[in-house]
Amino acid sequence: MNETRRAVLDALTAGPVSGPALADSLGVSRAAVWKHVQALRDAGFEVASAPDGYVVESLPEFGGLAVEYGCEAPFEVEYHERVPSTNDRARELADEGSTDVVVLADEQTGGRGRLDREWSSPSGGVWMSVVCRPDVAPARANAVTMALSAAAAGAVREAGVPAEIKWPNDLLVPDDGYERGGRKLAGVLTEMEGEAGRVSWVIPGLGLNANVPADALPADATSLLEERGEAVERRVLVQRTLERFDDLRGDSAATRAAWRENAATLGARVRVTLADETLVGEAVDVTDAGALVVATGEERRTVHAGDCEHLRPV
Ligand code: BT5
Numbered sequence: 001m002n003e004t005r006r007a008v009l010d011a012l013t014a015g016p017v018s019g020p021a022l023a024d025s026l027g028v029s030r031a032a033v034w035k036h037v038q039a040l041r042d043a044g045f046e047v048a049s050a051p052d053g054y055v056v057e058s059l060p061e062f063g064g065l066a067v068e069y070g071c072e073a074p075f076e077v078e079y080h081e082r083v084p085s086t087n088d089r090a091r092e093l094a095d096e097g098s099t100d101v102v103v104l105a106d107e108q109t110g111g112r113g114r115l116d117r118e119w120s121s122p123s124g125g126v127w128m129s130v131v132c133r134p135d136v137a138p139a140r141a142n143a144v145t146m147a148l149s150a151a152a153a154g155a156v157r158e159a160g161v162p163a164e165i166k167w168p169n170d171l172l173v174p175d176d177g178y179e180r181g182g183r184k185l186a187g188v189l190t191e192m193e194g195e196a197g198r199v200s201w202v203i204p205g206l207g208l209n210a211n212v213p214a215d216a217l218p219a220d221a222t223s224l225l226e227e228r229g230e231a232v233e234r235r236v237l238v239q240r241t242l243e244r245f246d247d248l249r250g251d252s253a254a255t256r257a258a259w260r261e262n263a264a265t266l267g268a269r270v271r272v273t274l275a276d277e278t279l280v281g282e283a284v285d286v287t288d289a290g291a292l293v294v295a296t297g298e299e300r301r302t303v304h305a306g307d308c309e310h311l312r313p314v
Helices: 003-014 019-026 030-042 064-068 086-095 142-158 224-228 234-248 252-262
Strands: 046-050 053-058 076-083 101-108 126-131 164-166 170-173 183-195 198-208 269-273 278-286 292-295 300-303 307-311
Touching: 003 019, 003 030, 003 053, 019 030, 019 053, 030 046, 064 076, 064 101, 064 234, 076 086, 086 101, 086 126, 086 183, 086 198, 101 234, 126 234, 142 164, 142 170, 142 183, 142 198, 142 234, 142 252, 164 252, 234 252, 252 278, 269 292, 278 300
Parallel strands: 076 101
Antiparallel strands: 046 053, 101 126, 126 198, 164 170, 170 183, 183 198, 269 278, 269 307, 278 292, 292 300
16 A cells, blocks of 8 residues: 555544645645545545544455555555456466565456366455565475465464364365365465576465355355354455465465464375375375375375365274
């Protein structure tokens, strides 16, 4: 958010403050103040014009300015009510040279999962992609994905829902009666581009079923609305996710620790489907690069990509 906009918003939140007084204190014209007030109203902030000046009466539940305001992490947020895929938009921004930009949407019309699977993205979700430029080799880029899933797990738990990470980076809500160990609340799709052994950009894209009714989702999915019985404030959820993500990224030990702390997969009996084989065994560890270590009885295998199911203990 530009500095003047932030200063106007700070003053209006602490308000009431009159337009001329604000213009004077910020050293801008009254017309400029008025334009900022209009822009805030357009973004869903309720700004009352009381006799003693402007005052913000409520913040929007969701949106770009709403997320940036009160977020302790240094991300710019580009918000769309509807977009084909936030990852696609983030790739455009990455190609233009952007960094630390979040593309956020209420609804996606062409949401993608891994391996080009479809990702249902009705209105009410948190569909977001983060353009990052970590100075690492491509083999290390997956730590960014782990950081985002661990961050989202933490923020979701703060919102009162006991989500756990299922390798590689799904969030599940445990459900004993349910075969695969739980219902899917979120997933992460990461895309990257590298040159000469370095990452030029990496984009983890988080799809989190926030205020979405279960009947708008696939049968084995759940949402925060469903689990809590009431809507969550998505603005706050995204802020807490981005702050946790910002703390973790770049620190592979902290990332791995946060991932492990929230992971249901470690210690579980799993079936991992790889491109050309299937492994069954106990998931015993995860590496800094996000690879899963599976003890099959005969050997320990380190697997980098695949689909994982949690099996009932034998
Ligand atoms: C994932 O893929 O879990 C990664 C999903 C990433 C989505 C985000 S949204 C923001 C950004 N922009 C995008 O276009 N994508 C990212 P995967 O592990 O392949 O899981 C896909 C499978 O999950 C599908 O085949 C369905 O079975 C199931 N599924 C689809 N939509 C779902 C939903 N909303 N909630 C839970 N499960 C879903």
